[in-house]
Amino acid sequence: MLDVKNLNITVDGRLLVKNLSFSLGSSDKMAIIGEEGNGKSTLLKCLLKCCDYAEVEGVINSNNAVIGYLPQNIVVEENLSVRDYLFSDDDDFYNKINSFYRLINDLDLENEVLSKLFNTLSGGEKIKVGILKLLLEDCDIYFLDEPTNDLDIKTLEWLERFIINIDKTVIFVSHDEMLLSHTANVILHIEQLKNKRECRATVLRVGYDKYVRERFNMIERNRQIAYNERRIYQKKQKRLNQIMQKVEHQQNTITRKDPHGGRLLKKKMHSLKAQEKALEKVNLTEIPVYEEAIDFWFPNIYIPRGKHILDLHISDLRVGNKLLSEDIDLTVLGGEHICIIGNNGVGKTTLLKEIYQRLKERTDIKVGYMPQNYDDMLWEYDSVLEFLVEGDNADKITIARQLLGSMNFTHDEMLGEISNISNGTKAKLFLVKMILERCDVLILDEPTRNLSPLSNPVIRRVLCEYDGTIISVSHDRLYILEVADKVYELRKNGLFQLYN
Secondary structure, X not given: OEEEEEEEEEEOOEEEEEEEEEEEOOOOEEEEEOOOOOOHHHHHHHHOOOOOOOEEEEEEEOOOOOEEEEOOOOOOOOOOEHHHHHOOOHHHHHHOHHHHHHHHXXXXXXXXHHHOEHHHOOHHHHHHHHHHHHHHHOOOEEEEXXXXXXXXXXXXXXXXXHHHHOOOEEEEEOOOHHHHHHHOOEEEEEEEEOOOOEEEEEEEOOOHXXXXXXXXXXXXXXXXXXXXXXXXXXXXXXXHHHHHHXXXXXXXXXXXXXXXXXXXXXXXXXXXXXXXXXHHOOOOOOOOOOOOOOOOOOOOOOOOOOOEEEEEEEEEEEEOOEEEEEEEEEEEEOOOEEEEEOOOOOOHHHHHHHHHHHHOOOOOOOEEEEOOOOHHHXXXXXXXXXXXXXXXXXXXXXXXXXXXXXXXXXXXXXXXXXXXXXXXXXXXXXXXXXXXXXXXXXXXXXXOOOOOOOOHHHHHHHHHHOOOEEEEEOOOHHHHHHOOOEEEEEEOOEEEEEEO
């Protein structure tokens, strides 16, 4: 169905993919994984032959298949209706009407969605409508770039079933580990190593869990081999140096009355020098490098467990004139980790913004906020360090750079413009700022949505161990399971605690 041979992708002189080859059949579900900024979306566009900013070499053959593509960001004209987005004309609408009503039920969309303007939809609703458009077109190969972004849990579970059950090729980028675990039977992992000077692409016909397990075992095995080789090498080098020093001492102390002994020592030193050169040429196994090895933690935060962080009552939660929810009550105490879930469009992000506005002026707590749209807070800053540190405080800049390094920021990313870094890197930037400011309350809107599935376990562990208060919105099922100790569902008639 899709054949790729010797694919090379270069962007601005940086090699993203080198000598990549694979073949996919009609029932293959290939997940593309890798750290943020490695070029997963670029690879997807190159496979579709619609990437105008990359240099591409190699063979890409889709065998005349009908292609469906869901981009990471769906961009449409300002006043385009959902109906006009989905259907080319009235005949197209009437030919697909039965499929349309069946699918909107599966996707939990309302009949009225047709009359809405596309750009007035929530992020999750846009993804649903984008998936709906692909399903109406009956494609042979589906290319899905981050289809889980902003989807509510019910639709995530539907998407899992769709990918598993459809007898078509699906190639997708996702950070959702449960989706990867439940659906993928082929893994394509693209990496940028050694400060992004080298690239590596790995393709294996295994499920995600097995890939992660085998990769971890391989890294540990190769690391042990590399360390053992170095230990043996250093031992040989030390022994050789000791012998050479002894022979050199003997040469310096031997008398002219023993020319034969002098010749023997010279010959022995010549042999030792040859051994030294041979030892220098030994190729040692490289210590494995893997890019998702982030290492960070929050400083010790003390916040009394009974302290009232939030006592919230909202009679009407609105966006403009639109009523989203009503009669919302929420009490949050020190040290609690709260997660709010709910259907797309119910107002979770709006609620989180309201909570932030109410808490940010408090003087007895330090609040950190990660918005769903990072640029809501980043637009006024040019550089990464400008966002993190006010003024030219050299000590704070040094600490900031150390933290950025622990998050795998490259030197260029640390000193560069915010507009040039990926969304996943921006998410890490917000975490670094919260650490620097020693925030004891974190307000997080989908904190794991743009981060690699290979680094997300570290993020979840650090947040789980965080001693302060977390008020978050997430559809990441592993985040909810591992980080949250109280889960609330936002509905049209209020906020309801599900379990704790």
